[in-house]
């Protein structure tokens with residue numbers, strides 16, 4: 561029986577049973593500063609959920625507030641740093657096993673912190689990763705470290721058994737501003753990569769193609785590297801590149817995702833030391849809240 565003063569439960573939604581937030585502030589091998597960003601976003605989410613729990617009138621946030629839990633990792637010892645990739649895979653595996661009845665947010669540090677999630681995701685047949693990023697993260701130029709970094713980690717994804725070296729990963733990319741990598745090199749790793757230029761110049765075609773790619777998936781993982789945003793909207797990132805997406809562009813792209821198939825969202829590269837009056841923090845936390853609602857309500861907007 562509901563206790564007095566407690567607001568009534570909303571009717572059961574068709575959305576996920578629960579939402580797990582994994583704070584994975586790994587930020588060495590590039591992008592240091594972004595670990596603090598993951599922790600800051602987690603603090604904001606805790607505050608939002610606590611506020612929602614205190615609220616006495618029904619709100620849309622009720623659909624996820626009671627099903628919400630946060631698990632936080634830290635990399636403050638050599639042993640923890642050394643085991644980062646194994647730890648990450650162990651954390652990601654149960655969230656990508658089976659049908660996407662649960663939903664997760666992975667708050668990473670630098671973009672390489674998403675590598676263990678990619679490795680677990682591509683082991684599951686029918687999974688497509690929708691990646692939004694200013695970069696393609698397959699850099700292999702003379703100035704680049706050949707060991708795994710946030711700029712080349714896609715090259716270091718461990719292929720599951722039976723996955724041919726000649727086959728690109730099931731990654732659909734949008735938003736890069738790369739001007740060096742030839743198409744053949746991109747095609748070795750990405751099933752499809754739409755640059756920001758292509759998006760600007762043939763937007764409806766790109767959106768239709770993304771929708772088509774995602775329609776065939778059983779499970780979708782959304783990976784947002786914050787530098788996909790234009791620096792005017794999101795200054796707080798380690799490697800800002802001009803001519804990025806606006807928040808409304810990103811919302812338009814997110815509208816292509818069949819929400820019931822969205823297993824999780826991975827976020828990285830928010831470096832709060834570079835923020836300006838919390839503009840980037842405000843944008844990313846708002847976007848995460850909107851995505852939580854959308855995933856649980858299975859729609860982006862009320863009518």
Ligand SMILES: [Mn+2]
Pocket residue numbers: 671693694695785787788799829
């Ligand atoms: Mn990037």
